[in-house]
Amino acid sequence: MNKERFEFAEHIKRVTAGPGGEVLLIVGDKKTAVMECGMAFCGKKLVENVKKELPAGRSLDYIIISHSHYDHIGGLPYLKQAWPAAKVLGASYAKEVFTKKNALKTIHELSCTALESYQKMEPFWDVDFDFNDADLNYMDKDIHVDDVIKEGDLIDLGSAALRVLETPGHTNCSLSFYMEPDDILFPAETMGCLSPRGEMMMSMLKGYRDTMKSIEKGEKVGAKRIIAPHYGMVAKDIAENYWNLSKSAAETCRNLITDLSEKGASEEEIYRAYKERYWHGIRLNQQPEEAFEVNGKNVIRAILKEKESY
Structure with missing residues (x-):
């Protein structure tokens, strides 16, 4: 493990509770915020971690979500149960997603699949998590957005502030955040995910063009x-x-899909090639194979649909 990955400023605390998603607590001199929520099955441990890192007498003021996927919002209901007054901040499209029963059902199903997948593996993550403490007994009503945030909005924590950037491409609701005065960018998954070996992994669920525009914005x-x-x-x-890696990875992924399509490959044949190129196992892809397949097939459809409009 590269420990430097988790060395932040003093007011940024890593509160990640288990495998599958990183979570940070940002402590300003006036307000506090959790950035992302990780997986649902370790939500109870997440609450414990946040409580340990909150300064005495302070509460949690904001829960910030970058987008609506299960591995980024899973711990949300547990945080809301612990701090009911905390405001959940997210994009308008995420707010809409959380009102749909099918979306909430998918979030729960993928959360269950993730728990099953990680339980079967020898631990490779760098946080202590006891699967005897795993829990998926949450209420859908606690998965919601309280306040919609959009391009240019400022989340003021006092000594630190987060400026919102709308960066669609991975999802329609993907947001990035620029923290002042620290000069730190929290890019959305739209810009890619670095694997532990330094490879940029892309998931352009909403297409190549939006992804590239967002990379350029970042x-x-x-x-x-x-x-x-x-x-x-x-x-x-x-x-x-970083940005050259993102652009190159996006172009490579798009070209793989469009080139095979032009050669007459079916969507299933394209997916097999996509999987051969990008599936390196859960350790590097950081998600269960079932989730990889769902995302991969949606990426292929998005790129092919976009190709038809060129």
């Missing part, structure tokens, strides 16, 4: 430091090339 911010999703603090040498 690059334009010019932040000195990057805290990447499912990864942590990006080393300086990688950060200097």
